[in-house]
Amino acid sequence: xxxxxxxxxxxxxxxxxxxxxxxxxxxGRLMAQRVLPTEKEKGFQHFxxxxxxxxxxxxxxxxxxxxxxxxLGIGLPAFLDREKGWIHQAIxxxxxxxxxxxxLERRFPWPVRADNDANLAALxxxxxxxxxxxxxxxxxxxxxxxxxxxxxxGRLFHGFSNMAGEIGHLPVSQRMWRCHCGKEGCLETVSSxxxxxxxxxxxxxxxxxxxxxxxxxxxQELFRAAAQGDPLARSVLEEAGEAxxxxxxxxxxxxxxxxxxxxxxxxxxxxxxxxxxxxxxxAKGLPRAVAGVEVLPAFWGNDAGMIGAAALFxxxxxxxx
Amino acid sequence: xxxxxxxxxxxxxxxxxxxxxxxxxxxGRLMAQRVLPTEKEKGFQHFxxxxxxxxxxxxxxxxxxxxxxxxLGIGLPAFLDREKGWIHQAIxxxxxxxxxxxxLERRFPWPVRADNDANLAALxxxxxxxxxxxxxxxxxxxxxxxxxxxxxxGRLFHGFSNMAGEIGHLPVSQRMWRCHCGKEGCLETVSSxxxxxxxxxxxxxxxxxxxxxxxxxxxQELFRAAAQGDPLARSVLEEAGEAxxxxxxxxxxxxxxxxxxxxxxxxxxxxxxxxxxxxxxxAKGLPRAVAGVEVLPAFWGNDAGMIGAAALFxxxxxxxx
Numbered sequence: 001x002x003x004x005x006x007x008x009x010x011x012x013x014x015x016x017x018x019x020x021x022x023x024x025x026x027x028g029r030l031m032a033q034r035v036l037p038t039e040k041e042k043g044f045q046h047f048x049x050x051x052x053x054x055x056x057x058x059x060x061x062x063x064x065x066x067x068x069x070x071x072l073g074i075g076l077p078a079f080l081d082r083e084k085g086w087i088h089q090a091i092x093x094x095x096x097x098x099x100x101x102x103x104l105e106r107r108f109p110w111p112v113r114a115d116n117d118a119n120l121a122a123l124x125x126x127x128x129x130x131x132x133x134x135x136x137x138x139x140x141x142x143x144x145x146x147x148x149x150x151x152x153x154g155r156l157f158h159g160f161s162n163m164a165g166e167i168g169h170l171p172v173s174q175r176m177w178r179c180h181c182g183k184e185g186c187l188e189t190v191s192s193x194x195x196x197x198x199x200x201x202x203x204x205x206x207x208x209x210x211x212x213x214x215x216x217x218x219x220q221e222l223f224r225a226a227a228q229g230d231p232l233a234r235s236v237l238e239e240a241g242e243a244x245x246x247x248x249x250x251x252x253x254x255x256x257x258x259x260x261x262x263x264x265x266x267x268x269x270x271x272x273x274x275x276x277x278x279x280x281x282x283a284k285g286l287p288r289a290v291a292g293v294e295v296l297p298a299f300w301g302n303d304a305g306m307i308g309a310a311a312l313f314x315x316x317x318x319x320x321x
Numbered sequence: 322x323x324x325x326x327x328x329x330x331x332x333x334x335x336x337x338x339x340x341x342x343x344x345x346x347x348x349g350r351l352m353a354q355r356v357l358p359t360e361k362e363k364g365f366q367h368f369x370x371x372x373x374x375x376x377x378x379x380x381x382x383x384x385x386x387x388x389x390x391x392x393l394g395i396g397l398p399a400f401l402d403r404e405k406g407w408i409h410q411a412i413x414x415x416x417x418x419x420x421x422x423x424x425l426e427r428r429f430p431w432p433v434r435a436d437n438d439a440n441l442a443a444l445x446x447x448x449x450x451x452x453x454x455x456x457x458x459x460x461x462x463x464x465x466x467x468x469x470x471x472x473x474x475g476r477l478f479h480g481f482s483n484m485a486g487e488i489g490h491l492p493v494s495q496r497m498w499r500c501h502c503g504k505e506g507c508l509e510t511v512s513s514x515x516x517x518x519x520x521x522x523x524x525x526x527x528x529x530x531x532x533x534x535x536x537x538x539x540x541q542e543l544f545r546a547a548a549q550g551d552p553l554a555r556s557v558l559e560e561a562g563e564a565x566x567x568x569x570x571x572x573x574x575x576x577x578x579x580x581x582x583x584x585x586x587x588x589x590x591x592x593x594x595x596x597x598x599x600x601x602x603x604a605k606g607l608p609r610a611v612a613g614v615e616v617l618p619a620f621w622g623n624d625a626g627m628i629g630a631a632a633l634f635x636x637x638x639x640x641x642x
Contacts, residue, residue, distance in 0.1 A: 079609065136480060152473070159457060159577025163610040166574045181607055253487045254575045256480025286502055288400065289484040 008064060009313040010055060010110075012074040013117060013305030014038060014047075016092040021051065022303065023058050024310030028128025030303060032062050040093045044100075048107055055108070071111040073309030074100065075120040082162065085114045092144070113312040116162065117141070120308030121263050121300065122149025123156050127311040129299035134259040138165060138251060139298060140244075141264035146188040150255060154315065165255075168192070172246040187247045191240040193219040193266050199236045208232040223269045237273060245280035245295075252281075252289040263298030270297070329385060330634040331376060331431075333395040334438060334626030335359060335368075337413040342372065343624065344379050345631035349449025351624060353383050361414045365421075369428055376429070392432040394630030395421065396441040403483065406435045413465075434633040437483065438462070441629030442584050442621065443470025444477050448632040450620035455580040459486060459572060460619060461565075462585035467509040471576065475636065486576075489513070493567040508568045512561040514540040514587050520557040529553040544590045558594060566601035566616075573602075573610040584619030591618070 013020045022033040034054045039046060078090030085101020104112040122139035125131035141147040148165035150157040157164050168188035169181050179186035189195050200222055204214050210232035212225050225233035248260055262274050278295035300307055334341045343354040355375045399411030406422020425433040443460035446452035462468040469486035471478040478485050489509035490502050500507035510516050521543055525535050531553035533546050546554035569581055583595050599616035621628055
């Protein structure tokens with residue numbers, strides 16, 4: 001290896017509270033990482049200054065020069081215009097109309113690429129996770145909402161207006177609870193963390209017997225109770241899992257993915273929940289569209305966004321286009 | 322132009338009763354065409370002999386030598402393994418387990434490619450119809466069933482098991498009529514020709530006032546009555562159109578197409594039916610996923626399959642991969 005060859009990339013994953021910054025090797029391994037507070041209320045220019053310090057430290061400690069870095073990828077919980085690198089709106093950050101790419105390229109010596117965090121998690125799985133060689137690949141990010149990313153032949157697939165894989169709003173729940181999108185019965189009204197907690201509260205209020213207590217109900221608590229056999233907690237996971245499986249059966253008729261991965265905070269707590277989702281998916285789907293298709297947990301946990309952001313520069317298929 | 326340059330392609334569209342064979346120019350224009358009876362009950366080897374004669378005539382009349390032909394594309398109403406050029410099953414033809422590509426390449430001096438007819442109709446629209454420059458493009462084929470084809474960046478997208486775009490089985494009808502696929506409430510139970518006739522019969526049997534008569538009910542008759550203001554015929558088109566629009570709103574969250582085209586026999590009869598479908602699609606869809614997306618009639622009518630089959634050799638994006 002020539003010492004100055006550009007081989008590494010920086011991956012940044014911006015969250016509502018914390019931002020993760022990683023130095024990533026060509027094979028997808030994380031060399032080093034840092035976490036910084038996003039301090040979103042101080043705005044994007046303030047955030048860039050925090051980021052500059054952290055990136056400088058990371059390079060210094062890894063003894064890398066800036067010439068060895070191919071680029072900086074950044075993932076945001078946002079609707080954005082990828083080509084312009086422009087955030088329309090990032091609800092959880094309270095940021096809008098920000099020229100992410102332009103602002104960052106002014107402060108860093110590298111090209112910058114930005115994408116939605118759920119998309120980057122899918123890219124991470126395709127590049128160096130549990131989706132390698134699988135196409136089309138669908139990767140869900142189950143957290144506050146239900147997001148999705150699609151990778152076809154190793155490259156992110158965005159659709160016309162960056163809405164490809166936005167399965168959180170598929171109409172699959174019979175509860176017909178109103179979603180923040182304005183419609184009723186959306187997948188994420190029952191199968192996100194928020195949705196599952198709402199299902200649990202509805203059960204408690206209806207008088208279901210349970211060890212769960214409304215005043216200290218968390219998603220961790222819900223999965224713990226289910227693992228211990230609590231009937232309400234189990235019925236919540238069953239209902240949320242069925243809605244997910246129903247949505248995945250629908251996706252199998254349109255995108256016909258080869259593999260489906262469940263990622264995000266909720267799925268990290270979920271133990272063998274994916275087995276049940278896989279089973280219902282196989283039962284509900286059209287046989288020819290689901291045969292041989294596995295629903296599995298994602299490989300990358302909290303690091304998915306960082307790895308995927310770096311993959312925007314390191315993944316061959318992605319950089320070829 | 323060098324006289325022996327390979328510029329043309331032969332497109333074959335196999336239907337249950339008739340097969341269309343066309344000689345297609347590089348720009349997508351049909352130079353000449355023939356129709357032959359498929360005589361499906363005599364089997365595929367018999368069909369090949371019929372096809373040989375017709376192809377020979379076409380070349381002779383167009384004064385083309387076999388060296389000027391790039392290849393022969395064939396579309397079939399079938400589930401097939403494209404890479405092997407193998408028909409698993411073609412229900413409407415009664416053919417199964419046929420090595421289409423191998424058998425045809427033994428009899429013709431050109432490479433052969435085979436695909437599903439709904440996919441080829443979509444490719445025809447992308448190449449030289451109303452879908453040019455639009456990506457992703459979804460093209461529905463509304464006839465006996467509801468089929469679909471997807472084109473991304475000018476190339477057919479098949480998914481893992483050639484089921485991409487098979488939207489006929491999306492669960493969108495509240496009637497919950499049983500579909501031949503074994504599920505209930507599938508789009509094609511109400512929005513195909515068969516489905517719309519069933520809706521009309523159900524209305525007549527329920528005593529709806531109508532000029533339609535059950536004993537001479539055809540899809541042509543249904544659209545004619547609707548155009549003349551018949552209330553039952555209009556309510557059938559409204560229900561079938563709403564189910565279609567609902568399915569398209571679902572697709573917009575997964576595939577996020579830039580344009581949606583309605584093709585196939587039914588849509589050729591349908592006058593301005595697409596306007597109503599577009600309207601409901603826009604109302605039901607998530608605004609960010611449907612903004613700027615038009616639902617339009619396909620450009621190619623009965624010739625779509627032939628043109629698309631030839632495009633397997635003449636369309637640059639398709640041949641690049």
